[in-house]
Amino acid sequence: MNVVAQAFAGLAAFTHVLVFVWEALLFRRPSVHQGIFRVAGEDVPAVLLWSFGVGFYNLFLASGTVLGLVLVNTGDEAVGRALVFYTCGFMALSGVVLFAADRMALGRPRGAGLSGAAGQLGPPLVVFATAFL
Numbered sequence: 001m002n003v004v005a006q007a008f009a010g011l012a013a014f015t016h017v018l019v020f021v022w023e024a025l026l027f028r029r030p031s032v033h034q035g036i037f038r039v040a041g042e043d044v045p046a047v048l049l050w051s052f053g054v055g056f057y058n059l060f061l062a063s064g065t066v067l068g069l070v071l072v073n074t075g076d077e078a079v080g081r082a083l084v085f086y087t088c089g090f091m092a093l094s095g096v097v098l099f100a101a102d103r104m105a106l107g108r109p110r111g112a113g114l115s116g117a118a119g120q121l122g123p124p125l126v127v128f129a130t131a132f133l
Contacts, residue, residue, distance in 0.1 A: 005131040006069055008124075008126040009065050009084050009124075011123045012091055013063075013065040013069075017062045020059040021055075022037075023037075023054050023055030024051070024052050033051075038112065062087075064083055068081070069084060071083065072084065081131075084127070085127075085128070085131075091124040092121055092125055095122070096121065098117035098121075099113075099117040
């Protein structure tokens with residue numbers, strides 16, 4: 001696995017750890033739930049369980065990618081590549097779902113979720129493009 005693919009896999013993992021912190025640990029802060037996710041303060045109790053669970057989903061994806069990168073660089077390249085490609089594939093498909101949700105205007109106006117979809121989809125696509133070209 002080349003250095004560009006590894007760097008973008010690391011970026012994808014970092015992004016998912018950051019989103020974990022926002023969703024699972026800091027979601028009650030107005031700067032997070034309103035500023036980042038555009039969730040009104042009165043709606044926070046209704047979505048807190050969702051936010052907490054999705055935050056950990058992001059952490060688990062990131063940890064799989066990090067473990068894969070460690071394995072790639074410590075001698076078990078085949079297993080490491082498989083783990084990185086699996087988790088990055090999962091991330092990319094989740095980005096497609098976020099894009100579809102944005103197009104359907106689920107929970108916010110159409111177009112408001114494009115940056116989240118791009119952040120979820122972009123780095124894993126670069127991983128695949130650079131790894132297989």
